[in-house]
Amino acid sequence: MSGSSSSLKPPADASAPVRHPEAPSPGELLGAHYDQCFGCGGEQPHGLLLEARAGEGVSLTAEFTVQPAHQGAPGLAHGGVLASALDETLGSLNWLLRTIAVTGRLETDFVRPVPVGSVLHLQARVTAVAGRKIYSTATGRLGGPDGPVAVRADALFIEVKVDHFVDNGRPEEIRAAMNDPDQVRRARAFEVNP
Numbered sequence: 001m002s003g004s005s006s007s008l009k010p011p012a013d014a015s016a017p018v019r020h021p022e023a024p025s026p027g028e029l030l031g032a033h034y035d036q037c038f039g040c041g042g043e044q045p046h047g048l049l050l051e052a053r054a055g056e057g058v059s060l061t062a063e064f065t066v067q068p069a070h071q072g073a074p075g076l077a078h079g080g081v082l083a084s085a086l087d088e089t090l091g092s093l094n095w096l097l098r099t100i101a102v103t104g105r106l107e108t109d110f111v112r113p114v115p116v117g118s119v120l121h122l123q124a125r126v127t128a129v130a131g132r133k134i135y136s137t138a139t140g141r142l143g144g145p146d147g148p149v150a151v152r153a154d155a156l157f158i159e160v161k162v163d164h165f166v167d168n169g170r171p172e173e174i175r176a177a178m179n180d181p182d183q184v185r186r187a188r189a190f191e192v193n194p
């Protein structure tokens with residue numbers, strides 16, 4: 001069974017997404033937006049270490065290898081971890097729009113169990129944009145990019161200003177990020193002043 005709530009259906013006046021002219025080229029790795037991010041950061045040993053690659057249009061692919069630290073049932077990935085992998089993949093799409101956005105809603109279907117050690121092949125694309133609202137969808141497949149779907153999600157991201165993080169994040173981490181030239185450079189990729 002699948003389906004999504006009405007708030008995930010773009011309104012009639014929504015527009016098709018427009019890839020930013022300076023978005024990474026198809027095939028290019030996006031890299032981490034923050035090295036402490038649970039989804040993509042290289043400094044989180046139990047994180048997902050998810051690597052996303054730009055696709056055509058406003059789409060991307062990503063891979064996530066399920067580690068023993070990601071278990072729920074014995075030998076199987078925890079559903080919340082799989083939802084995180086989908087969330088991170090969908091969030092990475094905003095790089096291609098050059099828009100800073102956070103997840104407002106994420107609806108996930110868990111279709112097949114995902115064993116530890118398996119690689120989840122994720123594919124995501126933005127389907128529509130309406131004002132600050134960005135609608136997107138993703139699948140995660142097992143055994144290869146054309147393998148059977150194990151998880152899928154629809155999401156609504158909401159565009160925010162960089163102040164969203166500055167005003168709400170714990171001051172220690174905000175200060176450290178602002179003092180990190182690499183982090184400042186990544187933030188500038190979104191054409192914002194950190």
Ligand SMILES: CCCCCCCCCCCC(=O)SCCNC(=O)CCNC(=O)[C@H](O)C(C)(C)COP(=O)(O)OP(=O)(O)OC[C@H]1O[C@@H](n2cnc3c(N)ncnc32)[C@H](O)[C@@H]1OP(=O)(O)O
Pocket residue numbers: 007033039087088091100101102103104105131132133156158160162186187190
């Ligand atoms: C430096 C680089 C770093 C880049 C960093 C990137 C990090 C990516 C990490 C991966 C992604 C994440 O996990 S992000 C972390 C998880 N998410 C969060 O923490 C978000 C927490 N929530 C919030 O802060 C807030 O609720 C917002 C920002 C989402 C929305 O608040 P707001 O800005 O006041 O906007 P608001 O007026 O309420 O809503 C705007 C429009 O969106 C709709 N809307 C809002 N929320 C929802 C919702 N849950 N479901 C349906 N619709 C919603 C409203 O109806 C409205 O529609 P209309 O009336 O206009 O039609």
